Amino acid sequence: MKSEVKNYNPIARSVHWISAVVVIGMFAVGLWMVDLSYYSEWYRTAPHWHKSIGILLAGLTIFRFIWKYVTASPKVEGSAIEKAGAKLVHLAMYIALAVLFISGYLISTEDGRGIDVFNWFTVPGAGALFENQADTAGLIHFYAAWALILMAGAHALAALKHHFINKDNTLRKMIGASK
Ligand code: HEM
Numbered sequence: 001m002k003s004e005v006k007n008y009n010p011i012a013r014s015v016h017w018i019s020a021v022v023v024i025g026m027f028a029v030g031l032w033m034v035d036l037s038y039y040s041e042w043y044r045t046a047p048h049w050h051k052s053i054g055i056l057l058a059g060l061t062i063f064r065f066i067w068k069y070v071t072a073s074p075k076v077e078g079s080a081i082e083k084a085g086a087k088l089v090h091l092a093m094y095i096a097l098a099v100l101f102i103s104g105y106l107i108s109t110e111d112g113r114g115i116d117v118f119n120w121f122t123v124p125g126a127g128a129l130f131e132n133q134a135d136t137a138g139l140i141h142f143y144a145a146w147a148l149i150l151m152a153g154a155h156a157l158a159a160l161k162h163h164f165i166n167k168d169n170t171l172r173k174m175i176g177a178s179k
């Protein structure tokens with residue numbers, strides 16, 4: 001049963017901070033790699049890494065979601081509006097991540113090929129499921145990536161505002177130092 005806790009547990013914290021770094025990296029690499037020329041040494045490597053890390057992040061995010069529901073989380077702090085806003089943005093970030101994983105998969109597998117994760121295992125491709133699949137999914141992927149990064153930016157600013165202005169435990173509980 002869930003009991004009152006002051007901090008996010010160490011696994012939830014580690015997964016949160018690993019995901020944050022990976023998401024920011026994936027965003028930067030994504031924007032950079034689509035403009036690479038065929039003659040760049042990164043032309044094949046960068047998408048291979050982007051897709052491989054994306055699949056691993058998808059696995060980590062599924063684990064994270066389950067973990068969140070089987071373990072206790074500390075209460076969100078702030079006014080009623082802030083609490084509702086924070087929960088809405090947390091949920092919306094999970095949804096944006098899911099949209100990124102699905103659209104990323106659809107861009108990569110239209111031609112029937114699977115996604116080779118670091119030459120370690122291959123996620124099978126489903127081929128073309130609808131017309132213009134890679135283009136449509138690519139557009140969705142692009143907007144979902146921007147939506148996620150903008151929400152994460154607002155989310156980070158809110159965390160800093162709670163820490164430095166309200167001086168509450170919001171940020172501390174994500175580093176395990178709640179008072
Ligand atoms: C399963 C996970 C993922 C897969 C398979 C995947 C796959 C891809 C592919 C194939 C492209 C190239 C699209 C094109 O050529 O137009 C791309 C672009 C991109 N990806 Fe991902 N991706 C994944 C997750 C993510 C995540 C988590 C982010 C984080 C924000 C992200 C951000 C981007 C960005 C910003 C672009 C550039 C979009 C553009 O400028 O058109 N991707 N991704």
Ligand code: HEM
Pocket residue numbers: 012016019020021023024068074075076077086090091093094152155156157159160170171172174
């Ligand atoms: C791409 C980056 C990020 C994503 C996708 C993200 C996502 C999330 C999500 C979904 C939660 C809800 C708790 C959970 O489900 O584990 C959360 C909580 C939290 N995040 Fe982030 N986050 C990101 C970056 C950041 C950054 C840069 C900061 C700090 C400056 C931060 C600070 C926090 C704090 C303090 C909480 C706890 C909020 C509370 O319970 O009141 N996050 N984050």
